[in-house]
Amino acid sequence: MSKSIQNRHLLLSYGLLILVALVFVWPLVFMLAASVTPNEQVLARASGLGALLSRDWTWSNYKSVLGQLEFFSFLRNSIFIVGVIVLSGLVVNSMAGYALSRLRWSGREAVLAVVIALMVIPYEALAVPLFFEMTVVGWINSYQVQIVPFIANAFSIYLFYTFFNSIPRELDEAARMDRASPLQTFFHVAAPLARPAFASVAILSFLMNWGVFLWPLMVTRGPGYQPLPVALGYFSANKPVRWGDIMAFGTLMVIPVLMVFLIFQKGFVKGIARTGIKG
Amino acid sequence: MATIEFEKLDKVFDTGAHAVRSVSLSVTDGEMMVLVGPSGCGKSTLLRLAAGLETETSGRILIGGRPVSHLPPEQRNVAMVFQDYALYPHMTVRRNLAFPLKMMKAGRAQIHKRVRQVADLLELGPHLEAKPHQLSGGQRQRVAMGRALVRNPDVFLMDEPLSNLDARLRVKMRREISSLQKRLGTTTIFVTHDQVEAMTMGDRLAVIRNGTLQQVGTPREVYAHPANVFVAGFIGSPGINLIRGRIFREASGVAVLAIGSHRLAIPETLIREKQQYTASENEELLVGLRPEAFTAPDMVPESRRIEVDIQHIEEMGHEWFAYFQIEGISLLSSDGKNSYWNAVNTGEKGDKDLPEREGLMVARLQNAPLIKRHGRVLLGVKTDACHLFDQNGDAFL
Numbered sequence: 001m002s003k004s005i006q007n008r009h010l011l012l013s014y015g016l017l018i019l020v021a022l023v024f025v026w027p028l029v030f031m032l033a034a035s036v037t038p039n040e041q042v043l044a045r046a047s048g049l050g051a052l053l054s055r056d057w058t059w060s061n062y063k064s065v066l067g068q069l070e071f072f073s074f075l076r077n078s079i080f081i082v083g084v085i086v087l088s089g090l091v092v093n094s095m096a097g098y099a100l101s102r103l104r105w106s107g108r109e110a111v112l113a114v115v116i117a118l119m120v121i122p123y124e125a126l127a128v129p130l131f132f133e134m135t136v137v138g139w140i141n142s143y144q145v146q147i148v149p150f151i152a153n154a155f156s157i158y159l160f161y162t163f164f165n166s167i168p169r170e171l172d173e174a175a176r177m178d179r180a181s182p183l184q185t186f187f188h189v190a191a192p193l194a195r196p197a198f199a200s201v202a203i204l205s206f207l208m209n210w211g212v213f214l215w216p217l218m219v220t221r222g223p224g225y226q227p228l229p230v231a232l233g234y235f236s237a238n239k240p241v242r243w244g245d246i247m248a249f250g251t252l253m254v255i256p257v258l259m260v261f262l263i264f265q266k267g268f269v270k271g272i273a274r275t276g277i278k279g
Numbered sequence: 280m281a282t283i284e285f286e287k288l289d290k291v292f293d294t295g296a297h298a299v300r301s302v303s304l305s306v307t308d309g310e311m312m313v314l315v316g317p318s319g320c321g322k323s324t325l326l327r328l329a330a331g332l333e334t335e336t337s338g339r340i341l342i343g344g345r346p347v348s349h350l351p352p353e354q355r356n357v358a359m360v361f362q363d364y365a366l367y368p369h370m371t372v373r374r375n376l377a378f379p380l381k382m383m384k385a386g387r388a389q390i391h392k393r394v395r396q397v398a399d400l401l402e403l404g405p406h407l408e409a410k411p412h413q414l415s416g417g418q419r420q421r422v423a424m425g426r427a428l429v430r431n432p433d434v435f436l437m438d439e440p441l442s443n444l445d446a447r448l449r450v451k452m453r454r455e456i457s458s459l460q461k462r463l464g465t466t467t468i469f470v471t472h473d474q475v476e477a478m479t480m481g482d483r484l485a486v487i488r489n490g491t492l493q494q495v496g497t498p499r500e501v502y503a504h505p506a507n508v509f510v511a512g513f514i515g516s517p518g519i520n521l522i523r524g525r526i527f528r529e530a531s532g533v534a535v536l537a538i539g540s541h542r543l544a545i546p547e548t549l550i551r552e553k554q555q556y557t558a559s560e561n562e563e564l565l566v567g568l569r570p571e572a573f574t575a576p577d578m579v580p581e582s583r584r585i586e587v588d589i590q591h592i593e594e595m596g597h598e599w600f601a602y603f604q605i606e607g608i609s610l611l612s613s614d615g616k617n618s619y620w621n622a623v624n625t626g627e628k629g630d631k632d633l634p635e636r637e638g639l640m641v642a643r644l645q646n647a648p649l650i651k652r653h654g655r656v657l658l659g660v661k662t663d664a665c666h667l668f669d670q671n672g673d674a675f676l
Contacts, residue, residue, distance in 0.1 A: 173332050174365035178379035178426065179353040188378070192369045 035061055035251045039244035061248035070223055071231070071252070078227040079256065081146045082209045088151045089205050090198055096152070097160025097197075098186050102172055112161070118154035124214070131218055145219045146227070150209060156201045163197035164190060199264045206260045210253075228253050281343035281433035281466050282308050283329060288338035290324055290490075298324040300490040301338070309464040311457070313481030315471055317513070321490035322470045326436050329468060330359050343433055353382075357434040358427035362442055364419050366411040372398075372422050373407040379430045397425045400459075417448045424456070428463065435460070435467040441476060453480055474514050478502070486510045508672040511567045512613030517600060519666070520640040521611040524566035526553045526667070533582070536662055538566065539607035544582035545662040552675065553667065565611065567666035570600065573642030579659035587658050589651060590639055599646075602639040603658070612636035613672075 034042045036057040065071055099105070100112050130149055139145040167190060175185040191198075213229040220226045232253070235246045283306040290299035298321040306312040314322040327333040329340060331352035340347050347355050358379075366375050376397055380390045398404045401421040411419055420440060427435055440456070441449045457480050460467050471477055477484050478498040486493040486501060486509075494506035505511035511519045524538040526549060534550040535542045553564070576584045587603040612635070642658060668674050 168363070168365070170361050170363055170365040171367065173352075174359070174361060174367075174426075175378075175382075176332070176352050177330060177357070177359045179382040180378075181353075184382060189367055 031247045031250050034244060034247035036248075037061075037244055039242045042243040042247070061242075061244040062252070064242075065245050065248045065252065071249075073223060074226060074228045074231040075252075075256075077143075077225060078210065078229075081143060081227055082206060084143075084147050085150050085209050086202055086205045088147075089153055089156060090201060092151050093153055093156035093201065094160045094191060094194065094198065095186065096157045098164050098190055100157070100161045101164035102169075102185075102190070103182060115154045115157050115161075119158060127215060127218065134219060140219050141221045141225055143225055146216055146225070153205065153208075156205060159201055159204075160194065160197050163194050167193050202264050203261055207257065210257055282306060282341075283312075283434060283466060283468065284339075284341040285325070285329075286339040286341070288325070288328060288340065289336045290321070290328060290333060291336045298490050299328065299335075302487075302490075302492050304485055304492060304495060306466055306468060308466055311460050311467045311469060311480060311482045313469045313471060313477040313484045314487060315474060315477035315481075315484055315513075316487035316493075318472050320487045322472075322487050323438055324490075325487070326359075326438050326468055326470050329434070330357055330436050331355050332359075355434075356432050357436055358430065358432035359436040359438065360423045360427050360440045362439040364411075364423040364440075364443075366419060366422055366426070368411050371408050371410055372403060372414070375411070375422055376403075376407075376425050376429050379426060383430060393429055397429045400428075401425050416444050417452060420444060420452055421455075424459070428459075428465070433466065435465050437467065437469045439471055440469075441471070442473075449476075456480070475516060478514065484514075486513060488513075504674070505567070505666060506674055508565055508567065508611075508613045508668050511666055511668070511674075515569060517570050517641045517643070519567045519569050519613070521565060521567050521613050522608050522640075523563055523611065525561060525563055526550055527561065536566065536665065538585075539605065541585050541605065541608075542582075543585060543660050543662050544580065545665075549663070549665075549667070555675075563670065565668040565670070565672065567668065568640075568660065569664065569666075570641045570643035572661045572664040573601070573644065574659040574661060575644065575646050576657040576659045579661065583660050583662055584657045585660055586655055587640075588655050589653055592652050599644045601642045601644055601658075603642065604639060608640075609635040610638055610640060 036059065038056065038058055039061065096115075100108060100115070134140060134145050134149070139148075171189055171193070172185055175189045180188060211229055212227070213233065216225075216227050216230045217233065220230065223231070228249075232246065232249055235242060235249065285302050285304045288299055288302045289297075291297050300321075302325060304312075314325060316322050324333060328335050329342075331347065331350060331354075335348060342355060342357065367378065370378065373394055376394045377390050380393055385393070394407075398407055401424060403418070403421055403425060406414060406418060406422075411422065414422065420443075423440065427437075437456075441452055444452060453476060456469075469476075469480060471480075481498060483495060483497050484501050485495045488509050494501055494510045496504075501510060501514055505514065505519075508521060512521060522538055524536055526534070526536055526545065528534050528550060529542070534545050534547055536545045536549075537543075585605060587605050589601055589603045591602040593600040593602070666674060
């Protein structure tokens with residue numbers, strides 16, 4: 001292949017890549033730009049690149065969001081709820097994954113099948129029966145109603161399960177010969193080696209739960225226990241809709257996600273570097 | 280200290296594989312017992328049964344006279360060295376060594392002391408803070424050993440611990456493990472598929488084929504008196520020359536071994552042994568001649584010489600391996616992996632012949648310079664050193 005044809009191919013593929021990237025990045029860029037655009041001008045500029053080119057940037061949307069609504073109360077609720085889900089989820093799901101991967105107990109295969117089946121059932125299908133269940137328990141409008149049902153997660157369990165499967169069985173056997181109980185083997189041998197899995201599950205579980213809107217809307221009454229996404233909903237309920245505020249709010253919501261990702265990504269990379277070692 | 284006894288041990292896996300068949304074996308206190316056999320023969324399964332990592336289908340295991348079949352590994356006070364070492368990759372050498380003690384809830388000071396002792400014993404002192412991936416193969420091997428002996432177990436179980444090392448290191452570690460085991464006097468079962476390792480390390484060997492014990496004895500016994508053609512073929516390097524032959528008394532009254540059209544005089548004792556086994560003069564036997572059963576022709580009487588066709592000579596410096604053919608003679612296979620052995624395994628003995636195999640016979644000679652490098656020459660045969668087996672492959676005495 002001649003050099004000029006090669007170059008043309010390269011140009012074409014990069015052009016295509018940039019185009020696709022723009023499609024994906026556009027909403028995010030728009031959100032950032034709109035968050036610093038005066039409220040009344042957001043929609044006017046939405047159709048074009050005007051939002052980006054504007055010079056009259058303002059922090060007033062942020063001021064309005066942080067002042068007018070109890071933003072920090074919602075943020076605290078979100079961090080608490082998602083934090084507890086993620087942390088206890090790491091413990092519960094990793095142990096479940098380990099038990100499925102390593103321990104031999106009757107019903108193991110059936111449970112594994114159920115876990116896999118649960119992954120394909122959409123959460124919306126479970127919301128209504130779960131709502132009735134929570135009503136019976138009397139947990140409506142609380143933190144636990146937003147936490148407890150989401151700690152155990154089929155996808156996380158499966159991810160841990162497959163990861164533990166990839167750790168050599170000899171290590172477990174060595175630990176057994178060294179008189180470690182299954183629990184000790186888990187904490188001293190399996191879990192430290194499963195750091196990449198812990199990092200992935202932490203990131204995924206955070207992402208899955210941070211933006212949840214439907215469930216908290218169903219089970220909470222008033223701002224006391226509500227997380228950020230529900231608060232975001234309040235904006236569109238008040239007319240006229242203040243798009244600048246919504247975008248500023250959205251931007252503020254994304255920041256913790258980025259922080260969590262950056263923190264755990266480091267662990268993620270480290271963990272992967274470790275798995276290359278043969279004992 | 281501890282003896283280990285296997286009593287009529289059987290292991291059938293869920294897949295239906297019958298890995299261990301009615302094995303009875305006892306290992307005396309302080310002994311190094313080597314389980315040796317081709318890969319897949321069930322030797323590792325036997326070891327894992329002793330460890331408690333597998334559960335026997337039937338039979339009993341006693342350690343120190345105590346039945347342990349119902350006990351989990353952690354209650355058997357045995358330590359195991361794994362083929363891939365199974366060091367904990369995220370822990371330093373120190374923490375790897377300390378791990379068994381920590382699990383025993385030993386005190387801090389005691390752990391420190393024992394780790395120090397073991398590290399000194401195995402010359403791991405400078406590497407205590409290193410992670411396994413920073414160590415060489417031999418050092419990892421020593422850490423694995425250290426982790427096994429740090430808590431003074433009654434029994435060491437070693438599952439091909441040298442197979443990942445290069446040849447030179449393997450020889451060194453072979454010696455180190457042997458002398459360490461002698462010094463500590465800990466009863467040890469050592470699994471290997473390498474017959475040289477088995478011969479050099481074991482106080483006794485247990486040769487295993489297809490889940491069944493073929494022979495137990497000292498390296499000398501197993502080499503000099505193999506119980507069947509499999510053991511004869513498996514132990515010894517280069518391997519035994521296995522051929523068909525007959526033993527009878529010629530009209531002149533001389534006892535001879537007939538292989539093809541060749542006749543070699545044999546000692547009276549051999550023919551008496553054979554007569555005890557069968558009165559039939561003409562029954563064909565399997566004859567095993569070790570490479571060292573051949574010699575320069577002038578070392579034996581004329582009646583014990585045979586004409587061979589030398590194909591190739593290997594000089595080893597102190598000895599020579601001569602590869603040759605004898606007219607009309609085919610080598611037989613004793614590697615245990617063919618239809619003959621299937622017939623033996625299923626009990627349909629005798630109706631199938633041991634298959635012939637490609638290849639040359641081999642002689643180990645001390646004075647090969649006297650011999651032509653190619654072509655027809657006479658070789659002497661020490662017929663008193665030949666091994667005789669019946670058609671089922673069993674030795675008779």
